[in-house]
Amino acid sequence: MLTSVDADIIRALADPLRMRVVSLLAHETLCTTHLVEETGARQTNLSNHLRVLREAGLVETEPCGRYTYYRLCPEALESLSGALGDLAATARATVAADTKRACS
Template structure:
């Protein structure tokens, strides 16, 4: 689960949403599989920067890699995105219920 029972995002979700370049990489990979050279071309970022963000996304389970000859293609994991979306919906439901609750002050 990407959102803890306390309602806070854990590290995996923050890693997906916490950086504009990573978010852009995720949007690009939602459309098609790409190798690092494609991501460099699309974003204008340097190779070490793209590789760093791909590593974070892979470790968080949002991206998988598949070697193809001398290139490696990256793809977005639909299941990981669905789990995140489900966790966010649960959080929204919890927030709806909280609209009726108010802790009294002492």
């Protein structure tokens, strides 16, 4: 069953720039400067998107001098993946059983 946490993650991933950031962070830990260079986004815009990703539990921060590094939290994606997998399995079983609710 999908939870409110899963819904927050889905909302966070629904934005193309945030999805791009998540894809980049899947490959390596990056600082804001790297993410600005990779995405072409303005720093203030990127910071707002990173806040959303942090609040959804998708990324963690690591201060390093005057820079902040971001890393992806794979557990958040695995949790969502499991919930979506369960939903797909339920739908598959429903289709196979040809379950229909009668109209009244």
